[in-house]
Amino acid sequence: MSLEIKVPAVGESITEVTLAQWLKQDGDYVEMDENIAELESDKATFELPAEKAGILKIIAQEGDTLEIGAVVCTIEEGGAPSGDAPKAADKSTTAAAATPTATSAKDNEDPDSYAAGTASPAAAKILREKGIDPSSIKGTGKDGRITKEDAEKAQVTAKPEAAQPKAAPAPTLSAPAAGARNERREKMTSLRKTIAKRLVAVKNETAMLTTFNEVNMQPIMDLRSKYKDTFKEKHGVGLGFMSFFTKAVTTALREWPAVNARIEDNELVYSDFADISIAVSAPKGLVVPIIRNAESLSLHEIEKKIGELAGKARDNKLTIEEMTGGTFTITNGGVFGSMMSTPIINAPQSAILGMHNIIQRPVAENGQVVIRPMMYIALSYDHRIIDGRESVSFLVRVKQLLEDPARLLLEV
DSSP states (O other): OOEEEEOOOOOTTOOEEEEEEESSOTTOEEOTTOEEEEEEOSSOEEEEEOSSSEEEEEOSOTTOEEETTOEEEEEEOOOOOOTTHHHHHHHHHHHHHHHHHHHHHHHHHOGGGSOTTOBOHHHHHHHHHHTOOGGGSOOOSGGGOBOHHHHHHHHHHOOOGGGSOTTSOOOOOOOOOSSOOOOOOOOOOHHHHHHHHHHHHHHHHSOEEEEEEEEEOHHHHHHHHHHHHHHHHHHSSOOOHHHHHHHHHHHHHHHOGGGGEEEETTEEEEOSSOOEEEOEEETTEEEOOEETTGGGOOHHHHHHHHHHHHHHHHTTOOOSGGGSOOSEEEEEGGGGTOOOOOOOOOTTSSEEEEEOOEEEEEEEETTEEEEEEEEEEEEEEETTTOOHHHHHHHHHHHHHHHHSTHHHHHTO
């Protein structure tokens, strides 16, 4: 008796998944609860376990888009095979099944299957594309029939003068481009398709604006330099910039709650907590795992959570729950060298903070020109919810907290 393995329900808003990879091969013996495939939704990648032990019979193929509840494979009753005999038999069966198809394709190109003096469909297509009269080609097939090989040779060498209008000037051919000019096509993953749809929707459905400011990063850099060894020794994690930005953001969100709000139907929803989405570059695209209740976490707790989520993102192990929700997003393009950008809002949130690279630049301090490590920061916001006064004031508050990090610890 066989058991059908179907695509499980993985979230309320998810209606289909993509079969990313088979972890087992057709005909393999699998144990109960052994992972047999990876499925990819528009939010995360997850593994599909075998619901009983037996012989795997694959139905869906890698790259297929499957609806929730669709059959992915079956598991037939049977014990673990000894040796490679079953696999060899499968290969023989596969080869035998493939033979008629290959023979049929060959028959379609056999010049004997066409009338004498005519071209096969493949040959005729090539000749039409090259503008060559079939009557000018001497076929090498049986009874002078024109084969595909004849047409290909004509494509390269046959440009009969008779076929060219004698009065027309010879066309000027551009020199071929030097070097390789290969192209390749890849099917968009469910994650990439969803990212594309959401980004376009945000641009079309929100009144998005961006305001900028700059931050002198010297105070934070001095603080990190002074305490980074003690911090790591005590907490087992490094002290990075992201924890300072997260703390600054959560403090500013309490003072400007509209930046932490969202629109649902005809209502504004204000959150009294800060679930901070941290944009992370993963192998399959940008993901935004969430630090829950970040406003109540210390610097070392934030750093540990960021490290945990980033590790899961790199290994494609993030769960749906870890990426669902969020009230505000922070993205750091500076790690890739970005100097300034306008980040796109992570809907349904109303704002996103963009960090950028740190550059030594001349600035004026107390009437003197000095060199300081400066970072541009950008706040993109939905003007339907957030007014200019609120957006600018929020960003100024973030700047103040970062340039005087003692405020973050004393919460003043």
